[in-house]
Amino acid sequence: MTIALETKDVMKTYKVDSGTINAVDGVSLNVKAGEFVALVGPSGSGKTTMLAMLAALLKPTSGGIFIDGHDLTKMNEGERAQFRRERIGFTFQANNLVPYLTAQENVELMLRLNGKLDRKGKDRSKELLARLGLGERMKNLPSQLSGGQQQRVAIARALIHNPSLVLADEPTASLDTERAFQVVETFANLIHEQNRAGIMVTHDLRLTQYVDRVVQMRDGQIAEIVDNQAAIAEQVIKHADDHHLEGLKVLPMMRPQPMLG
Amino acid sequence: MPPIRHGIADLGAPEGRAALLENARIFQGFADGSLKPFDVSLLGVEPGKPGDVPVREGQTFSSRRANEVVIDRNTAFRAKLKPGDNITLKTVQGTDEKYYTLQVAGISDGQQFFLRPSVFVPDITWDKIRPKGVEPAGRELAYNVFAVKLSDPAQLKNMQQIIPQRVERVETADIITAYKKTPGYAEQQATLETQRIFTLIIGVLVIGGFFQIQTLQKVPQIGMLKAIGARNRTVAFASIFQVTVVTIIGVAIGTALTLLLAANFPVTVPIVFRSNTTTIAIVSLLLIGPIGGLVSVRYSLRIEPLRALGLG
Numbered sequence: 001m002t003i004a005l006e007t008k009d010v011m012k013t014y015k016v017d018s019g020t021i022n023a024v025d026g027v028s029l030n031v032k033a034g035e036f037v038a039l040v041g042p043s044g045s046g047k048t049t050m051l052a053m054l055a056a057l058l059k060p061t062s063g064g065i066f067i068d069g070h071d072l073t074k075m076n077e078g079e080r081a082q083f084r085r086e087r088i089g090f091t092f093q094a095n096n097l098v099p100y101l102t103a104q105e106n107v108e109l110m111l112r113l114n115g116k117l118d119r120k121g122k123d124r125s126k127e128l129l130a131r132l133g134l135g136e137r138m139k140n141l142p143s144q145l146s147g148g149q150q151q152r153v154a155i156a157r158a159l160i161h162n163p164s165l166v167l168a169d170e171p172t173a174s175l176d177t178e179r180a181f182q183v184v185e186t187f188a189n190l191i192h193e194q195n196r197a198g199i200m201v202t203h204d205l206r207l208t209q210y211v212d213r214v215v216q217m218r219d220g221q222i223a224e225i226v227d228n229q230a231a232i233a234e235q236v237i238k239h240a241d242d243h244h245l246e247g248l249k250v251l252p253m254m255r256p257q258p259m260l261g
Numbered sequence: 262m263p264p265i266r267h268g269i270a271d272l273g274a275p276e277g278r279a280a281l282l283e284n285a286r287i288f289q290g291f292a293d294g295s296l297k298p299f300d301v302s303l304l305g306v307e308p309g310k311p312g313d314v315p316v317r318e319g320q321t322f323s324s325r326r327a328n329e330v331v332i333d334r335n336t337a338f339r340a341k342l343k344p345g346d347n348i349t350l351k352t353v354q355g356t357d358e359k360y361y362t363l364q365v366a367g368i369s370d371g372q373q374f375f376l377r378p379s380v381f382v383p384d385i386t387w388d389k390i391r392p393k394g395v396e397p398a399g400r401e402l403a404y405n406v407f408a409v410k411l412s413d414p415a416q417l418k419n420m421q422q423i424i425p426q427r428v429e430r431v432e433t434a435d436i437i438t439a440y441k442k443t444p445g446y447a448e449q450q451a452t453l454e455t456q457r458i459f460t461l462i463i464g465v466l467v468i469g470g471f472f473q474i475q476t477l478q479k480v481p482q483i484g485m486l487k488a489i490g491a492r493n494r495t496v497a498f499a500s501i502f503q504v505t506v507v508t509i510i511g512v513a514i515g516t517a518l519t520l521l522l523a524a525n526f527p528v529t530v531p532i533v534f535r536s537n538t539t540t541i542a543i544v545s546l547l548l549i550g551p552i553g554g555l556v557s558v559r560y561s562l563r564i565e566p567l568r569a570l571g572l573g
Binding site for chain 1: 481482484485486487488489490491492495566567570571572
């Protein structure tokens with residue numbers, strides 16, 4: 001598998017009254033195409049700052065971030081916006097769908113912004129929504145969809161333009177347990193099928209059962225990387241009492257019925 | 262302008278002469294028989310000459326000496342008068358109170374002077390009935406306003422030189438200047454102009470505030486659009502498009518309501534909507550919408566996606 005994302009000794013430093021703090025402190029990480037990675041850690045561990053830098057929304061203080069070989073740190077504001085538009089897919093904590101656009105129009109928004117909304121694109125958005133179990137809901141407004149359905153629309157929007165990297169910031173924060181599992185499983189399946197690189201920031205360690213690797217951050221650094229399911233489950237249990245993971249949810253494992261056929 | 266006590270013959274052969282103005286009072290009749298006085302402008306005009314009043318109902322004066330009046334429709338409405346009715350005018354002449362009975366010959370439309378409804382009488386009748394002191398017998402009828410209509414408008418300056426040579430103590434002016442020199446006119450117009458300007462300024466502020474609130478409510482959406490790579494010009498275009506569409510719809514509704522209201526104004530309201538002033542108002546409002554919305558457009562462009570999405 002090719003390397004889709006590579007970070008080299010990335011640092012992000014903020015000035016505060018008492019001096020400086022390193023929100024992200026020398027993080028080096030590779031993510032291959034088709035790999036789904038969970039970024040976990042307690043509040044203040046630097047995972048959100050890391051995600052913002054990977055999303056080309058924030059420039060690192062030093063280090064390099066490469067997506068498909070393009071160095072984000074060398075780009076200006078306009079170039080980074082274009083890069084986000086073309087190569088990165090997002091889902092946010094709040095799905096932030098446009099309330100007056102239908103589910104299908106929300107998905108097609110990415111194609112419209114890229115000037116690629118043609119018949120083929122429309123067909124692809126319909127197909128993607130159908131695969132996400134929203135075939136009958138394409139013409140519904142977000143207000144007519146449940147939280148889980150809205151999040152699935154957001155996933156479709158993140159994937160429709162064939163991005164190299166898909167980022168998800170707490171994508172299940174507003175969902176109940178069953179919906180959260182369904183959404184993440186769907187997300188993981190699509191990332192694997194479409195050979196994208198995916199990174200999900202989450203507080204809920206139960207959701208890491210669907211990822212290929214878990215990267216745990218602490219004090220702005222990578223504290224641990226776990227890369228097989230047995231080890232992931234073991235780590236979840238092991239860190240249940242770890243004070244560094246205070247605030248993370250560790251609940252009994254459960255797997256709902258998969259949504260994708 | 263003080264009355265000029267000179268004979269009309271001094272002017273030679275004018276195209277017209279008219280508009281002798283006095284204040285007067287007539288009475289509004291009620292169903293129970295009571296009367297309520299209201300002030301009118303009493304104007305004398307020479308029938309069939311410039312300054313004569315157009316009649317929309319009934320007919321004009323039969324002669325310069327006829328005991329007839331043409332009343333403004335506001336006066337007709339308030340005093341419940343129609344063509345053929347008689348009115349009695351009380352006037353003080355010298356030390357005597359005199360009463361004159363005049364017949365309503367016709368009703369005119371929108372003829373108001375000094376913001377009062379008007380009663381028109383033929384010029385010689387006017388001189389007979391108007392309030393006045395004791396005057397020597399045989400005095401010639403005096404006018405305080407002459408209306409001269411030029412067959413060739415290019416002769417205006419030439420005529421403005423000729424008239425003072427033939428009539429003493431006279432001022433000449435074209436009709437626009439004459440209106441503007443009417444006592445109180447400039448002050449009244451300045452007040453209206455100030456109101457108009459402030460209405461537009463307030464409009465800019467209200468529209469600006471409205472769209473600013475709209476933008477504040479959409480910060481997460483705009484932040485999301487920027488996060489997924491929307492160009493600033495795309496965000497700006499969307500904002501301006503929305504401001505423009507909302508303004509056009511608002512102005513269209515406002516114009517329709519205004520015209521509907523104007524069509525149903527009571528005749529006593531001295532307001533006339535003309536196409537040119539209405540067009541200017543519409544265009545001004547269409548322009549101030551986007552101007553008012555510029556603040557919100559600028560705000561949209563400054564939204565930080567990181568903060569809007571809670572990532573920063």
